[in-house]
Amino acid sequence: MQAEIITIGDEILIGQIVDSNSAWMATQLNAIGIKVKQITSISDDANHILKALKAAESRADIVLITGGLGPTKDDITKKTMARYLGSKKMVLHGPTLEVVKKIFSKYKAPILQVNIDQAKVPDNCEVLLNDQGTAPCMLFRKNEKVFISMPGVPYEMMNLMNTKVIPILKKDYDLPAIYHQTILTAGVGESFLAEELKDIEGALPPHIKLAYLPKLGSVRLRLSTVTSANDDVREELDTYINQILEKIPNYWVAKEDIPIEKAILNLMQAKNLSLSVAESCTGGTLSQMITQHAGCSAVFAGGGIVYSYEMKTKLLGVKPDTLEKFGAVSEETILEMAKGAIKNFDTDYAIAVSGIAGPDGGTEDKPVGTVWIAVANKENTIAKKFTFGNKRLQNIERSAMAAFNMLFRKLKEDLG
Amino acid sequence: MQAEIITIGDEILIGQIVDSNSAWMATQLNAIGIKVKQITSISDDANHILKALKAAESRADIVLITGGLGPTKDDITKKTMARYLGSKKMVLHGPTLEVVKKIFSKYKAPILQVNIDQAKVPDNCEVLLNDQGTAPCMLFRKNEKVFISMPGVPYEMMNLMNTKVIPILKKDYDLPAIYHQTILTAGVGESFLAEELKDIEGALPPHIKLAYLPKLGSVRLRLSTVTSANDDVREELDTYINQILEKIPNYWVAKEDIPIEKAILNLMQAKNLSLSVAESCTGGTLSQMITQHAGCSAVFAGGGIVYSYEMKTKLLGVKPDTLEKFGAVSEETILEMAKGAIKNFDTDYAIAVSGIAGPDGGTEDKPVGTVWIAVANKENTIAKKFTFGNKRLQNIERSAMAAFNMLFRKLKEDLG
Numbered sequence: 001m002q003a004e005i006i007t008i009g010d011e012i013l014i015g016q017i018v019d020s021n022s023a024w025m026a027t028q029l030n031a032i033g034i035k036v037k038q039i040t041s042i043s044d045d046a047n048h049i050l051k052a053l054k055a056a057e058s059r060a061d062i063v064l065i066t067g068g069l070g071p072t073k074d075d076i077t078k079k080t081m082a083r084y085l086g087s088k089k090m091v092l093h094g095p096t097l098e099v100v101k102k103i104f105s106k107y108k109a110p111i112l113q114v115n116i117d118q119a120k121v122p123d124n125c126e127v128l129l130n131d132q133g134t135a136p137c138m139l140f141r142k143n144e145k146v147f148i149s150m151p152g153v154p155y156e157m158m159n160l161m162n163t164k165v166i167p168i169l170k171k172d173y174d175l176p177a178i179y180h181q182t183i184l185t186a187g188v189g190e191s192f193l194a195e196e197l198k199d200i201e202g203a204l205p206p207h208i209k210l211a212y213l214p215k216l217g218s219v220r221l222r223l224s225t226v227t228s229a230n231d232d233v234r235e236e237l238d239t240y241i242n243q244i245l246e247k248i249p250n251y252w253v254a255k256e257d258i259p260i261e262k263a264i265l266n267l268m269q270a271k272n273l274s275l276s277v278a279e280s281c282t283g284g285t286l287s288q289m290i291t292q293h294a295g296c297s298a299v300f301a302g303g304g305i306v307y308s309y310e311m312k313t314k315l316l317g318v319k320p321d322t323l324e325k326f327g328a329v330s331e332e333t334i335l336e337m338a339k340g341a342i343k344n345f346d347t348d349y350a351i352a353v354s355g356i357a358g359p360d361g362g363t364e365d366k367p368v369g370t371v372w373i374a375v376a377n378k379e380n381t382i383a384k385k386f387t388f389g390n391k392r393l394q395n396i397e398r399s400a401m402a403a404f405n406m407l408f409r410k411l412k413e414d415l416g
Numbered sequence: 417m418q419a420e421i422i423t424i425g426d427e428i429l430i431g432q433i434v435d436s437n438s439a440w441m442a443t444q445l446n447a448i449g450i451k452v453k454q455i456t457s458i459s460d461d462a463n464h465i466l467k468a469l470k471a472a473e474s475r476a477d478i479v480l481i482t483g484g485l486g487p488t489k490d491d492i493t494k495k496t497m498a499r500y501l502g503s504k505k506m507v508l509h510g511p512t513l514e515v516v517k518k519i520f521s522k523y524k525a526p527i528l529q530v531n532i533d534q535a536k537v538p539d540n541c542e543v544l545l546n547d548q549g550t551a552p553c554m555l556f557r558k559n560e561k562v563f564i565s566m567p568g569v570p571y572e573m574m575n576l577m578n579t580k581v582i583p584i585l586k587k588d589y590d591l592p593a594i595y596h597q598t599i600l601t602a603g604v605g606e607s608f609l610a611e612e613l614k615d616i617e618g619a620l621p622p623h624i625k626l627a628y629l630p631k632l633g634s635v636r637l638r639l640s641t642v643t644s645a646n647d648d649v650r651e652e653l654d655t656y657i658n659q660i661l662e663k664i665p666n667y668w669v670a671k672e673d674i675p676i677e678k679a680i681l682n683l684m685q686a687k688n689l690s691l692s693v694a695e696s697c698t699g700g701t702l703s704q705m706i707t708q709h710a711g712c713s714a715v716f717a718g719g720g721i722v723y724s725y726e727m728k729t730k731l732l733g734v735k736p737d738t739l740e741k742f743g744a745v746s747e748e749t750i751l752e753m754a755k756g757a758i759k760n761f762d763t764d765y766a767i768a769v770s771g772i773a774g775p776d777g778g779t780e781d782k783p784v785g786t787v788w789i790a791v792a793n794k795e796n797t798i799a800k801k802f803t804f805g806n807k808r809l810q811n812i813e814r815s816a817m818a819a820f821n822m823l824f825r826k827l828k829e830d831l832g
Contacts, residue, residue: 012438012439012442012455013442013451013452013453013454013455014443014446014452015438015439015440015441015442015443015444015445015446015452016439016443016627016629017439018434018435018436018438018439019434019435019455020434022428022457023428023431023432023433023434023435024431025431026428026429026430026431027430027431027432028431029431030430030431036429036430036431037429037458037459037464038429038456038457038458038464039428039429039435039456039457040454040455040457041438041454041456042453042454048453048454052454055471180430189523189525190486190487191488191528191530191531191550192525192526194487194488194489194530195528195530209490210490211426211427211490212486212488213427213432213433214569220432222427222432224430276727277721279700279703281707282707283703283704283706283707283708284700284701284702284703284704284705284706284707284721285700285704285707286700287695287699287700287703287704287721288699288700288701288703288704289700290699290700291698291699291700291701291721291773291812292699292808292809292812294773294774294775294776294808295776296699296723297724300699301723301724301726301727302720302721302722302723302724303720303721303727304718304719304720304721304731305693305700305703305707305718305719305720305721306718307707307713307716307717308713308717308718310717310762311692311717311719311761314760314761315718315720315731344730345727345730346726357707358710359710360710360711387522389548391571392708393571393708394571396707396708
């Protein structure tokens with residue numbers, strides 16, 4: 001079963017907004033065994049919409065459309081859908097009008113004719129009631145194909161997908177089971193992994209695919225399979241997952257699609273361990289990545305952003321002598337920073353990062369991209385020097401990924 | 417002049433990553449007067465790639481392709497482009513091979529045949545050297561049309577666009593001159609601004625357009641004009657820019673397209689002022705936003721990520737009594753946090769943020785989304801309570817924006 005997503009709206013094509021709706025919809029469709037063949041973003045232009053609908057119909061069974069349902073002149077999705085699907089007239093949809101009236105009375109706004117017109121729909125569609133906004137969600141059937149037009153407002157679309165669209169698709173189609181399983185790796189590149197996993201990949205049966213999804217400092221490996229629901233495909237996938245894990249014991253971080261800092265939080269929370277940070281060149285990035293995860297306070301105490309020499313001394317007790325003699329980016333300083341965090345912040349583990357993010361501040365000895373990272377527990381501290389590139393934001397991101405990887409490896413070692 | 421963007425990669429179609437590249441590319445193309453007609457995301461499938469190329473060619477003058485250029489088996493963009501554009505053979509591209517070798521030697525990784533193969537390109541393309549990664553950027557010309565294939569890794573793509581692709585397009589095509597000028601506002605919504613600026617907007621000449629670009633907590637106003645290069649259009653734009661600034665004196669932050677924390681850094685650096693932070697619920701976000709800007713160390717000393725009660729007491733001297741009696745999210749605590757930062761971190765200004773980001777931790781009195789923010793200098797401290805929503809990441813982002821806006825307003829007041 002294949003679907004296509006068409007997003008309609010000038011704001012995507014001029015780059016004003018990033019189309020995050022499509023990725024979310026694709027995830028939901030994949031989860032019920034519907035493959036997304038193509039995602040197409042087009043402007044509010046009738047001819048272009050008609051062509052996109054025709055092209056999507058030729059490839060897919062299910063066409064999901066978002067956007068272009070607002071009350072203003074430039075929103076023409078509804079009448080263009082009506083034209084494409086051979087509607088005879090527009091009819092007022094009572095329940096939608098009720099929603100429109102309710103919303104306007106809630107915000108005490110005067111209701112205009114354009115708002116009432118929102119509740120008019122093509123006579124040959126089935127309305128899936130949108131109780132969160134004024135734009136109706138419309139389902140059309142044509143031959144064996146289904147077209148569903150939804151508003152582009154993310155929470156309205158998500159609510160409609162969850163409560164109406166997905167249940168209808170599950171009921172109407174005999175869907176195969178699709179399984180994905182993701183392994184997060186850190187510290188090695190895509191081509192190294194591909195070389196390591198060559199034999200396993202070569203021996204995969206045709207219905208199982210391995211994909212490499214690289215990001216700065218980490219690569220996700222995704223095994224996926226489409227099959228009929230009765231097969232023991234999860235078990236089969238597990239076999240290959242285990243083969244991969246065994247092949248790269250020092251590089252895998254998690255057997256699920258989570259970022260590395262979340263894997264660390266899970267591991268530390270299970271062992272009731274606490275964490276603090278001492279960030280110089282990462283400047284809050286480690287903390288920010290950690291604290292985006294709900295519940296992180298069970299593990300994360302906080303830390304110091306020690307950008308200046310004075311802060312390194314005040315918060316972490318780094319000796320002015322050490323800073324003077326070896327500089328802020330040195331093994332001596334990073335060790336004092338990590339040990340200072342353990343002592344002053346009183347946590348089981350600490351990460352310290354100090355480097356030259358750039359673009360300025362490099363020397364011949366310590367070029368931009370030189371970063372020292374240390375990871376400590378109450379007994380011992382390890383420090384490592386990295387040489388990244390000359391781009392500030394990348395150096396920060398790479399430093400954060402390397403620091404998390406070092407902590408993860410140390411935790412694995414310490415916890416056995 | 418019309419362009420289309422084709423992004424290739426299963427990871428977009430299964431929703432594993434959000435396609436943010438396309439929006440960025442569209443912005444860059446718009447800035448030089450090239451309209452994006454369609455954005456198409458397709459999988460690593462040769463037939464589908466061929467069809468998408470043909471469809472794009474039929475509509476657009478310029479086709480930009482990203483993704484599918486990795487060293488692994490599932491990456492087939494290069495050979496499919498070669499097939500579509502009638503290449504006769506693959507040839508080794510020396511400069512690309514040098515880049516590949518340099519990258520591998522820098523990371524001390526063994527170079528494999530698949531990596532060397534990265535440097536092979538179709539014989540009929542022009543290579544735009546990608547000096548940031550191992551995948552080549554290839555430009556093909558066919559009749560009057562141009563096809564450019566770029567890696568999907570965002571920073572590689574961005575660097576190629578900035579240094580190679582945009583300059584080539586500007587040289588090859590007779591593009592209209594487009595001027596943009598942006599005003600950053602903070603603290604008020606789009607519809608409020610639209611109402612305030614109604615008269616100015618109504619009086620704009622037809623060749624000047626005002627766009628509202630809202631983000632959480634800020635709205636950018638962009639005036640743009642498309643015209644022949646000789647007109648005194650910059651001066652004309654300036655007149656309207658000044659009218660807008662005069663109309664909204666308490667809401668505009670910058671007359672250029674920079675984020676609010678950068679405007680703060682500029683203002684503070686000019687006056688030789690120092691800044692520290694005390695972050696609880698923002699958990700490093702303020703620091704991370706500040707330290708992404710090169711040269712921030714002239715202003716930013718650092719700060720404390722005080723997630724736990726203990727850290728609030730240790731780093732900022734918040735009294736355990738205050739925390740016990742009023743809680744971490746209270747006026748009393750936030751005032752002590754801000755004053756503690758000024759005192760302990762010895763800076764001219766400090767920001768403190770403490771709130772309930774959620775999803776848990778809310779109470780009837782203090783629901784999720786309750787956030788206290790304080791801004792202090794050495795003489796006085798102001799605190800304000802905000803009530804945001806129930807989404808963790810949004811609450812963090814809104815808190816950061818509100819905190820920066822409070823600091824910016826205080827600086828403006830203090831500095832006159």
